[in-house]
Amino acid sequence: MSTELKVIASASGISRIFRGGSNEVRALDDVSFSLYEGKTLALVGESGSGKTTAARILLGLDTPSAGSVEILGQTLGTLKHEEMRLLRRQIQVVQQDPFSQLNRRHSVQRIIEGPLLAFNVGDKESRKKKVIELLEAVGLEKEHLRRRPHELSGGQCQRVAIARALALDPKIVVLDEAVSALDVSVRAQVLNLLRKLQQERGLTYFFITHDLGVAHYVADEIAVMFRGRIVERGTREDVFENSKHHYTIGLLASVPLANPQAVKSNNEQVQTLPSPAEGDACLYRTRCAVGMDRLDCKSTTLTLTKGTATHSWLCHSPQGS
Amino acid sequence: MKNSLIVKNLSISVPSAKGRVAVVDNVSFEIPAGKKIGMVGESGSGKSLTAYALMRLIKDPVSIDGGEIFLDGREILGLSSKEFRLLRGNEISMIYQDPMSALNPIMRVGQQIIESIQLHSPVSKSVARKTAIDLLASVGIPEPESRIDSYPFEMSGGMLQRIVIAIALSGEPKVLIADEATTALDVTTQDRVLTLIDKLAAERGLSVLLITHDLGVAAQFSDDIMVMYAGKLVENGSVDQIFSNPAHPYTKALLDSRCDYTIDVNKPIRSIAGQPPRPDNRPSGCVFSPRCAHAEPRCSASVPPLTSSQGRLTACFRADELFQVGAVN
Numbered sequence: 001m002s003t004e005l006k007v008i009a010s011a012s013g014i015s016r017i018f019r020g021g022s023n024e025v026r027a028l029d030d031v032s033f034s035l036y037e038g039k040t041l042a043l044v045g046e047s048g049s050g051k052t053t054a055a056r057i058l059l060g061l062d063t064p065s066a067g068s069v070e071i072l073g074q075t076l077g078t079l080k081h082e083e084m085r086l087l088r089r090q091i092q093v094v095q096q097d098p099f100s101q102l103n104r105r106h107s108v109q110r111i112i113e114g115p116l117l118a119f120n121v122g123d124k125e126s127r128k129k130k131v132i133e134l135l136e137a138v139g140l141e142k143e144h145l146r147r148r149p150h151e152l153s154g155g156q157c158q159r160v161a162i163a164r165a166l167a168l169d170p171k172i173v174v175l176d177e178a179v180s181a182l183d184v185s186v187r188a189q190v191l192n193l194l195r196k197l198q199q200e201r202g203l204t205y206f207f208i209t210h211d212l213g214v215a216h217y218v219a220d221e222i223a224v225m226f227r228g229r230i231v232e233r234g235t236r237e238d239v240f241e242n243s244k245h246h247y248t249i250g251l252l253a254s255v256p257l258a259n260p261q262a263v264k265s266n267n268e269q270v271q272t273l274p275s276p277a278e279g280d281a282c283l284y285r286t287r288c289a290v291g292m293d294r295l296d297c298k299s300t301t302l303t304l305t306k307g308t309a310t311h312s313w314l315c316h317s318p319q320g321s
Numbered sequence: 322m323k324n325s326l327i328v329k330n331l332s333i334s335v336p337s338a339k340g341r342v343a344v345v346d347n348v349s350f351e352i353p354a355g356k357k358i359g360m361v362g363e364s365g366s367g368k369s370l371t372a373y374a375l376m377r378l379i380k381d382p383v384s385i386d387g388g389e390i391f392l393d394g395r396e397i398l399g400l401s402s403k404e405f406r407l408l409r410g411n412e413i414s415m416i417y418q419d420p421m422s423a424l425n426p427i428m429r430v431g432q433q434i435i436e437s438i439q440l441h442s443p444v445s446k447s448v449a450r451k452t453a454i455d456l457l458a459s460v461g462i463p464e465p466e467s468r469i470d471s472y473p474f475e476m477s478g479g480m481l482q483r484i485v486i487a488i489a490l491s492g493e494p495k496v497l498i499a500d501e502a503t504t505a506l507d508v509t510t511q512d513r514v515l516t517l518i519d520k521l522a523a524e525r526g527l528s529v530l531l532i533t534h535d536l537g538v539a540a541q542f543s544d545d546i547m548v549m550y551a552g553k554l555v556e557n558g559s560v561d562q563i564f565s566n567p568a569h570p571y572t573k574a575l576l577d578s579r580c581d582y583t584i585d586v587n588k589p590i591r592s593i594a595g596q597p598p599r600p601d602n603r604p605s606g607c608v609f610s611p612r613c614a615h616a617e618p619r620c621s622a623s624v625p626p627l628t629s630s631q632g633r634l635t636a637c638f639r640a641d642e643l644f645q646v647g648a649v650n
Contacts, residue, residue, distance in 0.1 A: 046507035046508070046509065046510075047478075047507055153596050154364075155596060156596075183363035183364055183534060183597075184363060184534065184536065184575060184578050184579055184580075185363060185574070185575060185578045185592055185593040185596075185597075186363075186592075186596060187578075187580060188578035188579075188580060188590040188591070188592035188593075189592040189593075191580060191590055192589045192590055192592060195589065210507065210508070211580075212508070212581075212582050213579075213580045213581035213582045213584070214580055215582075216580075216581075216582035216584075216586065217580050217582075217584065217586050217590070236586065240582055250509060251508065251509060252582070253512075254508045254509045254511070254512035255508055255537065255581065255582065256511075256512070256515070256535070256537030256538045256540065256541040256542075257537050257540065257541070257581055257583060258536035258537045258539075258540045258564055258576060258579050258581060259540060259564060259565075259583070260540045260541070260560045260561055260564050260565070261561075261565070262540075262541075
């Protein structure tokens with residue numbers, strides 16, 4: 001990312017360890033990232049790679065075991081209750097399941113008004129005006145005001161969730177698999193809407209997705225996660241056209257394209273093993289065609305390689321080296 | 322060519338405030354022996370209910386209102402449930418979306434496979450156990466002799482889906498239905514499970530009906546594609562025809578609205594306006610006409626039949642005309 005961009009939130013060296021009995025799971029292991037104002041960072045990876053843990057920490061719903069998070073110049077964990085509450089106005093979330101994130105007993109109007117009520121914004125009249133304005137911004141109509149979630153389709157519910165997230169005019173919106181549950185044609189509508197809202201309102205998105213196509217479309221910067229670590233990050237071109245980490249390459253090769261002529265290049269098919277690698281060295285080595293037999297991949301602690309100003313990776317033997 | 326599965330004029334309805342409404346409407350297709358057919362469509366298009374009808378799993382209040390299904394020349398909808406039970410698993414079987422809920426969580430996976438083997442053939446437990454180990458090996462489970470005694474919670478989603486596939490294959494069926502069988506899996510796992518189904522289908526000469534909302538999965542896996550929309554089969558052709566030269570405006574619009582990493586990020590995705598109609602509120606005439614960019618008055622006046630056009634079947638009055646001017650391909 002170029003230097004004139006303003007960092008609006010950042011995580012430095014955050015780890016999150018879950019302990020249960022003798023087991024210890026490093027859901028996040030020394031992860032750092034920055035959100036730039038008006039831009040989108042996409043976190044991609046498979047289930048269990050730590051994406052949602054990162055989102056929860058950013059939202060202040062979970063506390064990192066190590067490292068720190070700074071949002072709009074304030075450090076999470078050092079704030080008083082009221083300061084944290086006020087900060088939450090600036091960072092809102094849209095979740096995956098269109099239905100379960102909305103209170104089914106509330107009308108659309110009450111749902112979108114919720115954050116305004118929680119922060120005592122305006123009076124009844126002005127709130128209603130704001131709700132209608134938001135409703136129109138997300139492509140719904142006044143007639144939807146009185147409806148309840150079960151009377152709406154999945155795509156409409158997701159629009160309501162987006163309207164609610166925008167009610168307090170936040171700076172940052174965390175989108176946790178926000179289009180994953182939607183059908184192809186509806187997903188396209190919601191992605192277009194999210195892009196339009198970002199341009200109009202200068203929003204910063206933290207976009208979590210397992211779908212590489214979605215990440216490719218929405219993101220200015222993409223971070224690929226594997227078992228709690230960011231293994232590669234860069235711009236769209238860096239990650240998709242000049243992938244360095246073998247996991248990124250395997251992941252891309254696994255995506256089936258809607259083009260029967262597309263030659264399936266999955267010779268780097270990602271392997272799974274009954275016993276995954278542990279330790280401080282590369283965790284991907286036991287599934288990696290290149291690193292499987294290399295001694296350094298097994299024993300040497302990895303450090304981030306900065307290839308260019310925008311592109312970095314965590315690999316001893318990156319593609320093309 | 323021998324057809325292992327023929328569906329003729331299948332209609333399925335559900336009750337609603339407005340009386341019974343069709344959710345699968347007069348759908349006909351054939352799956353020739355050894356072919357892999359992909360069925361694509363959005364939620365509510367009738368894909369899964371079609372699959373359930375093939376397995377005779379349609380239960381009250383959903384009902385089959387008409388049509389016939391022939392499995393190797395034998396009509397199955399008219400059979401008693403006792404008669405069909407001899408075919409389910411032996412002739413036709415199904416893999417479901419969520420492997421965790423398809424399996425009994427407190428029963429060892431091996432026992433669940435053995436149970437299924439013994440249900441289909443009168444063999445001793447030790448013979449069934451041997452067969453189960455062979456099945457586990459054939460679906461790519463490492464160390465099958467020890468994994469057979471695992472519980473479902475000890476296995477990953479991809480491994481569990483392999484167990485479900487092993488159970489589905491235990492009766493040596495001729496037709497396999499995979500209903501969103503890889504949707505719940507990570508993309509790398511999905512890749513391996515699809516490769517596995519592909520390999521098993523080739524080895525065993527299976528006919529496969531792969532139901533998916535993922536156009537990429539359908540494109541990479543299938544020989545032929547059926548496109549469903551609002552309970553109707555709107556286009557049925559070879560995988561190349563459907564993905565490279567679609568003839569139905571819905572197929573074209575669906576392809577345009579996909580978001581994979583090959584699309585141009587500088588333009589908005591060409592989405593389809595509106596949303597699929599609810600079953601109790603289906604438009605008259607062509608079900609896609611209210612959202613179709615090429616609709617004419619006749620499209621909302623009468624229902625276009627599924628007819629041969631451009632070498633495949635399409636349910637659109639304007640298919641030939643639009644195809645020739647390049648409006649849909």
